Amino acid sequence: MNKGYYAIIPANVRYDKSLTPNAKLLYGEITALCNEKGYCWAGNDYFAGLYDVSKTSISKWISALRDCGYINIQLEYAEGTKQILHRYITLVKDPIEEKLNTPLRKVKDPIEEKLIVNNTVNNTTNTTSNKGRFTPPTLDEVIEQCNKTGANIDPQGFIDFYESKGWMIGKNKMKCWKAAIRTWSRKEREKKQVQPVKQKREPTGLRGRSITDSLTDTSWAD
Secondary structure, X not given: OOOOOOOOOOHHHHOOOOOOHHHHHHHHHHHHHHHXXXXXXXXXXXXXXXXOOOHHHHHHHHHHHHHOOOEEEEEEEOOOOOOEEEEEEEEOOOHHXXXXXXXXXXXXXXXXOOOOOOOHHHHHHHHHHOOOOOOOOOHHHXXXXXXXXXXXXXXXXXXXXXXXXXXXXXXXXXXXXXXXHHHHHHHHHHHHOOOOOOOOOOOEOHHHOEHHHHHHOOHHHO
């Protein structure tokens, strides 16, 4: 990809305290790619390699920009399936107006990751301290998991459903969202299975006998 296109980070993005510095930097990179075709087609792999961070961090930054109303995300699905083929990111022309016209929704705090090469010690410490703590997935993470496992579900529908439930399964807090995707996918497959056709019962006549038996009964002639 050509990196020669200029980047723009407007004031409302630069001074938005709900965004991490890295999310703002990523916004500038998205504007640079949008300057070529009018939309950004780069995936999380590209951005992760460009800034030397994990795809999870890129996913959280993109989700934060979307939730703040600075970008729009469009997904292209494989025909007849819910498998994601491409993701297109476009810029919101007037983020302030977009925020006013968008219903309020709960926004998860993005995880801040410093752009430091070979930060193995800090990464190991963070992983250990967060072990066992459930973190809701982003839309990109759900999409990536669905494509990886072939789960034929609606990623946005999955997130909307469990966000409305507070990421609870029954009375218990969800422990593994990947397992929840597998369960959701399995139930979707079960719904599509053909149900056995019930045999049509022949209407009954007198004394519990079928109408056919009643009409063909010649016992009265004996």
